Amino acid sequence: MRAISIKVGTPGASLVEVPEPQRRKGEVLLRTLYTGICGTDRGLVGNQLSFVRPPPGSASLVIGHEALARVEDIDPGIKLRKGSLVVPMVRRPGKCLNCLIGRQDNCSDGDFVEAGIRGLDGFMRDYFTDDPTYLVRVEDESLGMLAVLTEPLKNIVKAYDVYDLVSRRAITNCRDGSRSCLTVTIAGAGPIGMLFAMMFNSVGMDVKIFSRHDPNGTLSEMASKIGAEYFLREDRSKPIPPSDVFVETSGSPNVALDGIRALRPNGVAILFGTAPSGSEPVSGQDVIDIVERNITVIGTVDGAKEHYIRALSYLSSWKDSYPGVLKSMITAIVSPEEAPPILAEKPRGEIKSVIKWE
Amino acid sequence: MVRYTPLGNGRVIVAFDPNHWVVDFYYSKAARDNHSVGHPFMFGISVDGRFRWLDGSTLREMDYAGDTMVSRALYAPEGMGVEVVTKDFVDLLEDVYARLVTVRDLSGSKRNFSAFMHQNFYIYGNDIGDTGIYDPTLNAVIHYKGARYFLASAIGEDGRGIDQYAVGIKEHGGLAGTWKDAEDGRLSMNPVANGSVDSVIGYSAELEPHGSKSFFYFVACGPDMRSVASLGGSLNWSRLVSMLRRTSNYWDYWSSRRSIRLGGDYPYLFKRSLFILATHLNAAGGIAASLDSDQLKVNRDGYYYVWPRDGAIAAYALSMAGHSSTAMRFFDLMNYSISDEGYLHHKYYVDGKLASTWLPMVIRGRTIMNIQEDETALVVWSLGEYVRRRNDVALLAPYYEGLVVKAADFMSGFVGDDGLPRESYDLWEERYGIHAHTVAAVYAALESASRYRSAASRMRGAFVDRFYSKDLGRFARAIIDGRPDFTLDSALLAVPLMGLLDPSDPRVSSTVDQLRSRLWIRGIGGLARYEGDQYMRVKEDPSIPGNPWVITTLWLARYYLRVGDVPRAMEAMRWVSSHAQGSGVLSEQVNPYDGSPLSASPLAWAHAELLITAVEMDERLSGFPQGVSSAACGDGP
DSSP: OEEEEEETTSOOEEEEEOOOOOOOTTOEEEEEEEEEEOHHHHHHHTTOOTTOBOOTTOSEEEOOOEEEEEEEEOOTTSSSOTTOEEEEOSEEOOSSHHHHTTOGGGOSSSOOEEETTBEEOOSOBSEEEEOGGGEEEOSOGGGGGGGGGHHHHHHHHHHHHHHHHHHTTSOOSOTTSSSTTOEEEEEOOSHHHHHHHHHHHHTTOEEEEEESOOGGGHHHHHHHHHTOEEEEOOSTTSOOOOEEEEEEOSOOHHHHHHHHHTEEEEEEEEEOOOOSSOOOOOOHHHHHHHHHTTOEEEEOOOOOHHHHHHHHHHHHHHHHHSTTHHHHHEEEEEOGGGHHHHHHSOOTTOSEEEEEOO | OOOEEEEEOSSEEEEEOTTSOEEEEEESTTSOOBSSTTOOBOEEEEETTEEEEOOGGGEEEEEESTTSSOEEEEEOOTTSSEEEEEEEEEOSSSSEEEEEEEEEEOSSSOEEEEEEEEEOOOGGGSOSSEEEEEETTTTEEEEEETTEEEEEEEEETTSOBOOEEEEEEOSBTTBOOGGGGGGGTOOOOOOEEEESEEEEEEEEEEEOTTOEEEEEEEEEEESSHHHHHHHHHTOOHHHHHHHHHHHHHHHHHHHTSSOOOOOTTHHHHHHHHHHHHHHHBOTTSOBOSOOOOTHHHHHSOOSOSBOHHHHHHHHHHHHHTTOHHHHHHHHHHHHHHSOTTSOOOSOBOTTSOBOOOOOOSEETTEEOOOOOHHHHHHHHHHHHHHHHHHTOGGGGHHHIIIIIIHHHHHHHHSBOTTSSBOOEEOTTSOOEEEEHHHHHHHHHHHHHSGGGHHHHHHHHHHHHHHHEETTTTEEOSEEETTEEEOOOBGGGGHHHHTTSSOTTOHHHHHHHHHHHHHHBOTTTOOEESBTTOOTTOSSOOTTOOSOEEHHHHHHHHHHHHHTTOHHHHHHHHHHHHHTOOGGGOOOSEEOTTTOOEESSSSOHHHHHHHHHHHHHHHHHTOSOOOOOOOOOOOOOO
């Protein structure tokens, strides 16, 4: 069967033939239907991420961590059934307390593995086997390919939960108890930025989103459909508007600092994007401003099973409330044979590329 | 047999069998009477003249829909070229059980279908003197007897109602039942029957290629013909859509009152346990032990009663999960039910009336109190915890004299010379004596009612003196006829859990080590109740101390949490999670050989213990830990 793998330590990805997995008792055999391509996949293929590691005893790693799959074979009595659609979870627990209680997204010591990223083969292959504990059933099968967005969206659902938790340290709601008077500014208008925009829009907040480029006006059109205001910020000369929440999805240190500097008192910055390069000095005045204005900076990664489940529920709801938007986020559907060059370099105008396996 | 996805509003409760057919249908102002007692309301479909019942072999999915008390099922009958999705609910406000049915064509051609809904009432739990009658003015079939009326009908989006019906005799005079009439895809249109009665109604529609059609099936309930006709007659498509929406929204909001930071399937089980507990709580404040009527077949008696012990634990669990006002109704009922002497009886009907018992009032010619004193104690303790959690002593006022003082006076007086409680029955309802579990519960109750603390303190001293054996390194589970009974019993876990002794006390740890070593089931896991437990034993086998129970395993988890042994606490939690049935149902016991559920399923107490354990785990492990760098999947600069 086909798989897309990398040799750890060497740039490039290739489509290779690997043996079909043998299902053991208690495991589920899955047919991969779609896998999404994200920035981490390109970081892996570009050999830019230091934390990548192959499974024990192997020099190569099958990549891919955003997937939709179908149950092909399963023991009787397990709650899933043959034909069920599932989204596999990325991170698998280590031994710390958070991992023990199923919150490996909050792993305390880094002793976890992640499918397609570190220590465990990913889902860019025709078939794989998995423990049913790490499979999330797709109840709304009408989502189809859109369910591949569950994995990235679950990160946003968790990030919102964390924001919600820390925002309770002060009264930040409006006089009517809602959050409709709050402004969130989102840096980066890729799929993560757009999903953040939908998330904050769905709780009634005023959403602004920006990026450096908008080829063909696609991003501004999409933002408008979400109910967000899009603006171009080609360089740092253009100020970031004052906000109550700032979300950074690009991984740029200078954008992150500019956004933090634009926060209002009691503001919250959510840092989500990561990139290995770039630097930005933090001045004494920055520290004073953060302290004096009660600014909170949140780093948040991954999500728990509950966040996957809620992500699926949001997708079901959003496909109706934002008609066509989710679909238009998927800008290319390619075959596994066409995937390696797309994994090596992001095509112009791409929001999200998806590999179709069946 | 397991009851799946129970639904209810405190007056109407329905529960489903593995076919997703209603088998328990409770209705009264306190949901006291079961009107189907395990007999199925079947559901079938005929497509282009080909009929089949939609049973478990065609059922692909069955669970609560998302985080709300709406039961969703997906049927895919092989070879029929259609799939059927149902969404069942009991309306939040009106006494209506309804099912939204959507039939979708998968074949790509035009189809005709008829759906058949079977009403199999045993009103007041028996099949004597029932009437079933078709009312053409309402286009509905009505079943009635005494003060229980049920109107069944269906309506499509276009306003069309049922187009077929049949009412007839069942299980009498050689007749199987009216359901047989559906199997040729056409109903006889017989309009009335009395005695032992069932009925079937049919709804037909045409499907466009790959198209779908939806209709509501509903049963309106009322105490007389006028009210049921008025309610049933008012149900149209838009009203039923609105009922589904409000019910769904309400339970979604209700279940989000408290979230837990555990991962995996625990948030799922947490919410389902909340729904299942909510369905066991009626409008009068009664919390039934289980709505599973299957036990009736074996014992001619069941679990649909209020045991004050089970109810107190459930009320405590609900208050921990943020549903204090829901829990308060239970204390109202206990306030009403407590005896003048200050004790609670063995069990009650869900409306507070005294229920059946097997506890005698005389043993070997000696008059005894046929009570389980821990039941009285746990109600007082639970109320104390409820007030403490809310930090509002005003909540206690309505119950202080009538319940707390009365019960505490009784408990502080119902003691022997050494200060230990006098003899009563144990929590397993098997032995008469002085039980460690009872001592722990009474101690906790007296501790919570502050003016009785000296009695509590004396009780603790006497317990250590009389129950602990240095030679064995453990506590006795009971003193029976003056002699200690050192049988290893999971009920000893109440000693640390109710605060009688500190969990880190070496005498406690030594006792728990022995419990775990002897009662943890080799192979399948889980903690047995006690050594030599014969209740529902699968077969004689000296290697099995007894069937593992969900509540005992969760007690062990809670103990390990208290001593900071999280891996062992999670081992016990995982065992419970892995033995939950579809839709999150927890049974009382588990078969020690194949892991299948045994006895009442769901058991409210098991779900209550799951909620308590999950909240305790969340609280004890609270705080956000340090994160580590990882792939965050940003969009790139």
